[in-house]
Amino acid sequence: MPDGQSQNPIRTDVTIVGAGPCGLFAVFELGLLDIKCHLVDILDRPGGQCAELYPEKPIYDIPAVPICTGQELTDKLMEQIAPFDPVFHFGQMATALSKTEDGWWRLTTDMDTVIESKVIVIAAGGGSFMPKKPPIKDIDAFEDTSVFYAVRQMEKFRGKHLVIAGGGDSALDWTVNLQPLAASLTLVHRRDDFRAAPDTVNKMRQLVASGGMTLEIAQISGLEGSDGQLTGVVLKDKDKGEWSIPCDMLLPFYGLTMKLGPVAEFGLNLNENLIPVDTEKFQTSTEGIFAIGDINTYPGKLKLILSGFHEAALMSQAAHRIVHPDRKLRFQYTTSSTDLQQKLGVA
Amino acid sequence: MIVRVTDRGGVEHALEALDGWRVMEVIRDWGLPIKAECGGACSCATCHIYVDPEWLDRLPAKSAEEEDMLDGCFEVEDNSRLACQILMRDTLDGLKVTLAPG
Numbered sequence: 001m002p003d004g005q006s007q008n009p010i011r012t013d014v015t016i017v018g019a020g021p022c023g024l025f026a027v028f029e030l031g032l033l034d035i036k037c038h039l040v041d042i043l044d045r046p047g048g049q050c051a052e053l054y055p056e057k058p059i060y061d062i063p064a065v066p067i068c069t070g071q072e073l074t075d076k077l078m079e080q081i082a083p084f085d086p087v088f089h090f091g092q093m094a095t096a097l098s099k100t101e102d103g104w105w106r107l108t109t110d111m112d113t114v115i116e117s118k119v120i121v122i123a124a125g126g127g128s129f130m131p132k133k134p135p136i137k138d139i140d141a142f143e144d145t146s147v148f149y150a151v152r153q154m155e156k157f158r159g160k161h162l163v164i165a166g167g168g169d170s171a172l173d174w175t176v177n178l179q180p181l182a183a184s185l186t187l188v189h190r191r192d193d194f195r196a197a198p199d200t201v202n203k204m205r206q207l208v209a210s211g212g213m214t215l216e217i218a219q220i221s222g223l224e225g226s227d228g229q230l231t232g233v234v235l236k237d238k239d240k241g242e243w244s245i246p247c248d249m250l251l252p253f254y255g256l257t258m259k260l261g262p263v264a265e266f267g268l269n270l271n272e273n274l275i276p277v278d279t280e281k282f283q284t285s286t287e288g289i290f291a292i293g294d295i296n297t298y299p300g301k302l303k304l305i306l307s308g309f310h311e312a313a314l315m316s317q318a319a320h321r322i323v324h325p326d327r328k329l330r331f332q333y334t335t336s337s338t339d340l341q342q343k344l345g346v347a
Numbered sequence: 348m349i350v351r352v353t354d355r356g357g358v359e360h361a362l363e364a365l366d367g368w369r370v371m372e373v374i375r376d377w378g379l380p381i382k383a384e385c386g387g388a389c390s391c392a393t394c395h396i397y398v399d400p401e402w403l404d405r406l407p408a409k410s411a412e413e414e415d416m417l418d419g420c421f422e423v424e425d426n427s428r429l430a431c432q433i434l435m436r437d438t439l440d441g442l443k444v445t446l447a448p449g
Contacts, residue, residue, distance in 0.1 A: 135422070
């Protein structure tokens with residue numbers, strides 16, 4: 001059943017918040033101990049920072065992998081954890097955590113997915129990737145009525161006078177896609193050069209040439225309107241000064257930035273937006289809730305992927321005691337254990 | 348060597364810097380607020396600074412990648428740079444920069 005439409009909560013062993021490299025590797029370590037996982041991530045794909053910030057950039061400090069890109073690391077991890085059939089809930093933010101009457105953790109997302117599990121693992125890195133907000137006075141007052149950082153329903157923009165800001169793929173894709181619906185469309189970018197896909201940039205330039213839209217080389221410096229209804233945006237340029245253009249809606253696309261978000265409301269002790277953990281179990285101030293990777297802190301902490309992998313392995317031992325309290329933990333190596341090899345599908 | 352950093356409240360801080368350190372790393376190490384999410388990979392545009400005009404010519408030129416990443420910043424000016432792309436060296440002793448809004 002699709003997310004957000006399930007009549008009953010999903011029940012599983014472990015819910016992992018964050019599908020970056022540490023969250024993914026936790027699936028592996030937990031899987032070897034017969035622990036099943038669901039993962040929630042605000043991005044629409046696995047990899048976290050590796051996928052969002054530097055998919056094409058080389059990483060040189062993964063043990064025994066002299067070089068790989070962020071995307072390659074993600075792809076390899078996905079291949080490595082495939083035998084354990086993790087269930088992903090992408091494009092969703094974990095918004096609330098509570099305890100059920102029978103002692104399970106209940107995690108809810110902003111798409112109303114409800115997952116109940118014995119253990120929570122927070123592997124949320126630097127927090128949730130959220131749209132960068134222009135530091136314009138009073139912009140909050142227009143959000144969700146006239147200012148939108150994402151397009152969920154194109155129909156909302158039909159017949160409106162739109163201003164889109166930015167020079168990347170999101171700005172250019174939505175410029176080209178919304179132009180046929182809009183009453184008018186102005187693209188605002190700080191320079192007459194675009195890092196978006198050349199094909200889309202060409203389409204935009206054709207629309208400008210044919211009079212279908214306007215391109216302004218400027219930056220947005222202010223908003224006009226009242227009661228949440230935009231009537232115009234103020235543009236500025238160092239040569240041309242300031243001027244305003246009328247519009248009903250503004251869509252700023254300046255990329256994403258990380259914010260801790262609702263995890264801060266989960267009732268855990270925090271230290272400067274990081275979650276303190278012990279270095280035996282990587283457990284937080286609350287029993288049954290663990291934190292691994294960039295989001296945790298402890299004496300000597302290094303924000304390295306390899307440290308997060310180590311943390312995932314030790315956390316899994318502690319999680320096993322909670323998920324399978326009746327089972328004795330048997331320490332085994334994948335090289336020699338037929339049992340582990342069967343779980344991995346290689347024996 | 349020293350980097351002079353003006354924070355968002357207008358207060359100037361003289362920060363001791365080491366040869367080869369990124370200006371972003373100096374700012375972060377001294378605890379001034381700079382997000383620097385990607386850790387210096389020119390991939391996130393969260394270490395935006397303004398360089399004092401008298402120092403601009405002494406800096407290595409922006410790469411095309413840095414110019415692209417500045418598209419993800421606000422209030423971009425001619426003297427905008429990403430602090431992770433400026434490495435300290437003798438000739439930059441005394442460099443003056445200001446943290447951009449954000």
